[in-house]
Amino acid sequence: MSDNAPVSVVVVDDHPAILSGVEAWYAASQRPITVVGAGDSVREAWTAPGSTADVVVLDLQLSEGGPAFGSLRRLVDAGRQVVVYSMRDDEKTALNCLDLGAATYLTKSEGRDHLVEATLAAADERPYMAPALAGALGTNTRADRPQLSVREENVLIEWFQSESKELVAQRLGISVRTVNSYLDRVRIKYANVGRPARTKASLVARAIQDGLVDVDDL
């Protein structure tokens, strides 16, 4: 997808206020984002016109019950790019979603600052990492986690702490671009481990193609 092509989105969230907020943020985006479907059920993503959307924005906590990991898995298996958008601010949920193959994970409090960027990145199969997810990856102690360098871990944690790449760059004496490249590299490393998924493979492939990572790094 070219860098200015319009992006279509289907938003699955059971809260009407959130839906309208999300639509407002998309409307303000420089690159056109069209919400082709919105509703309180995952069905929106499977039926037209939602079934054709480039990106699915999925609230994990739908009124049906517990976290909708099953719905996420089915969407990913169908090759959909899913941005998980959740009330839950805990690392376990974030890590699970990433492992299942979600494009990225955002908490609701991060929506204003990060949802538009995350959606565009998902449409382009580029990595994107908001602070809540960075915190989860930076403190991950699971046995199957990828090996991170000390610098990568530091960048993750400081991005989580400050929510400002400028502050992180200033503290570490590097540029914002470098901060971004550290974050991207970590995201790719995560895409390369755990449950195989087509979305993960395409993320890795795109990253190699963009020169974000070396094949040898992985």
Next chain:
Amino acid sequence: MDGPGSSERLVILALERFGVWLRSIVVCLCGALGVVSADAADIPLAMSVLAPAFLACGVRLYSLRRPGLFPLAVLWTLDAAVVVLTGLSQPVIGGEAADVMVEAMVGISVVAFQYEWATRPVAGAALAALGAVVFVLGDVLSSPGHGPDLVPLVRMLIQVVLSRAAYLIVRALARAADRSAAVRAAARREMEVAAARRATEREYLATLHDTASATLLMVSQGDGRDWSWLPPRAREDLEAMSAVPGFETGNVDLAALLGCVPEGEGQTRVRLKTRIDGPLTIPSGPGLAIFNGVREAVTNVARHAGVREAELRAWVEGDGAVVELSDAGRGFDPGSVPARRRGISGSIIARMHAVGGSASVTSHPDSGTRVRWRWHGPARVPQAGDGAQATGVPSPPRAQEQHTADIRFIRGRLLYGTQLAVLLISLVWQFTISLRRLVVHQDVYRPAWAQTAAFVCLAAVAVIGGAYLLRGRQIPPRVRWWSLGSVLAVSAVCAFTLPPEQSTGAPDWAFGVVGWHALFLLADLRVRVYAAFLGAHVGLNATAVFLSGAPTVAQWATMGISTIASCGFQLSVGVLMTYLLHGTAPAAGTAAAREEELRTRERIHEDMQRDHKERYRALTATTVPLLVGLGHGVLSPHDEEVRLRCGVEAARMRRLFAESDAVLDPLLNELRACVEVAEHQGVTVSLAVRGRPGEVPVEVRRELIDPVAVILSRTRSTARVTVVWTPRAVRVSVVSEDCAGGRGTEEAASWHGRATNAQVDVARTMRGGSVWVEAGWRRPAASGVDLT
């Protein structure tokens, strides 16, 4: 450890008294008998030899009552004189009876010296050697031409060695008892000291909450109100902070105190309707706790109840007092008060618990609030000014129980020691002195096999009893009584298979030894039982002699002296053991308890002084200058910088209060306490945590959180606080979008330099209006690693 413990000390003392008394009695008794039995012509000479010996014994007995009156050299000379004089009386008195008597006197004396001079074994050994020399000399002088008889000399040596061994065994057990009592006492002391420190800590925090913390919070929230109350209040706060809580002694009139409860001023005034049935005299600790609690409760009425009137009542109940404050205000649900709000839990309830009283709060929404304080005197009225109950020393019944357990323990150890010692004496005696006699006189017995069988039976008793003892067990009652029966049977067999004229003489191997066997079997029973056994034993022997015709006077005399020398001595040892178990053990327990209490008091006093200094020093750098400035008008609450500093200190204190909460994640709890102060001031704070929490020492937590307290207090609108736990480190960070500048931000960074030993790294980044401060601490390896 300083010097011997109380058991060892008292055992040594008891043994010394025993030695002197035993020797004096035997010397005087046998000496008198000797004088009586001597030829009339020899009496003056015998008297002139023995009278000084009696006198020396008297002086030695007197010296027991006045320890330290005579130098040791004089005492030793007296003892030496006694043994020399008694030895020399042998040739003077002359005859068979004198030989037996002098042997008894010298024999008992050298044994007794081992106890008298137990702590100076060289002196004891020298006296024993002197005794042996005198004995040989007396023997040679009284029957010239005869070579010295080695057998009694060897016997004497065995007895001396046995006495020394017995002393060493008993002392070792007494020492062990002291050591283990000291270990347990130290553990107890730690607990008591810790309890007292906690109680003081609670009291201190409650005081801080009501005084400095409240004042600083008010200043930090300051608007353009009337600040005239502030300087005197700040000065009072300073005074309250510097007073050491827990050291108030003596009694106060609670009624008079309650008359001084401030009603507040202006808007916050609460009119108190007071009904107090005075005077209410109670110890000042609980008195002040109630007064402070009431003061806090009255401010609560003004702040929360929405009424301007409350009723304060107080009355006597039993040997204590009850105080009640009630209002008809809007009330609240006590269950819904968050744990970190400390007005009720800290100032009112915990403070009363710390002084042994209780407080309760009854309230329902819309039906008013009633706070009730209750204090009752302890069962034992404490001495005026002894201050024990204010420092958290345990209540009397528990202490009593502990004391009894200690005495039982010491008694058990001493019993074990004496039993072991007597067992050793039994075995050694039987297999040296007795065995030799049995072998040498085989031809005398009728029949000989009966005596040999009796010997084996006696050995079996000693071995069986010894097996139980050495495995640290009590001898079971059945075994005990069977053994005792066997010992008595041995006594009977030996008495009746021996020619009566030989009774208690040289071939009678059993007469002197069975008493020792019985003694270790009966050691834990009353001495009466043992005396009865000895009576039966002597009775059996006397019966055997009588049945074969009336004995001659000479036989009488020999039997009598042998009985005194062996059974009398054994009985005296039995009495000594009873004294050790029922006199020395309780005395040792009591002495130990007294020393222990003294040490505990000292420790509590020291620790409290140190804790107090520590706390005060921690606040000196921060709160005290502020309060001094406010109290003397140097700092003005109208100055924004002053108000900001007050806010920082108030947040620090809230964090300090949160330290005493029992929660799973204390770091987060203390952080929240600071966040709450900021939110109270209208700042929006987002708090996020990542990773698995682990343990962080309190002094590290203080430094990790302090930058957050400083930055948050200076933040005007929005801040983000995060805690990140990685396996290697914990990192606490605060980002403020708009931090009021000035000294404050530097303060947060300079904190690092102040305490370098806690190894907390602080990093500070500023960009535009944003300030980002992060404090990190490297965790000890391998903690908090998630293996799942």
